[in-house]
Amino acid sequence: MNKNIGLTQSFVIALLFFSVVVGYQPSCYASPPESIQLIYNKNTQTLIVNIAHDTMLKGSHFIKYIEIKKNGSVVSINKYESQPTGDKFSNSYKIPAIEEDTFQVTATCTKKDSVTSPMYTVK
Numbered sequence: 001m002n003k004n005i006g007l008t009q010s011f012v013i014a015l016l017f018f019s020v021v022v023g024y025q026p027s028c029y030a031s032p033p034e035s036i037q038l039i040y041n042k043n044t045q046t047l048i049v050n051i052a053h054d055t056m057l058k059g060s061h062f063i064k065y066i067e068i069k070k071n072g073s074v075v076s077i078n079k080y081e082s083q084p085t086g087d088k089f090s091n092s093y094k095i096p097a098i099e100e101d102t103f104q105v106t107a108t109c110t111k112k113d114s115v116t117s118p119m120y121t122v123k
Helices: 001-021
Strands: 035-041 045-054 063-070 075-081 087-096 101-107 115-116
Touching: 035 101, 035 115, 045 063, 045 101, 075 087
Parallel strands: none
Antiparallel strands: 035 045, 045 087, 063 075, 063 101, 101 115
16 A cells, blocks of 8 residues: 555656756746847838847747837737847838838737837838
8 A cells, every 4th residue: 555655656756857957937938029120111011110129939939019109109019929030120001101100019028028120211
């Protein structure tokens, strides 16, 4: 009888240890988005958002939201379920604009870190 209790306790301890090891994701693998670069094409009325976000945990750490403001007002909030491979990627958004309109974009990752672009003025 005592032999079975010892095996059960060993199994439970091993299971707990395995759960901790598998579930642990050090913060060194979770880096905030580094930068955002904006380009606006007046001919196609398209905002191109270039994002740099290096992560070793593509499945669980990625850019989840991209919020776009035009002239200070939110015009688009885009939700994503994954991030393209590589540490730099681009997304395009059809948003009408004229000269002197301004854009500002915030990218937020699944670890709640975010970066906001400098103000971009359409020329």
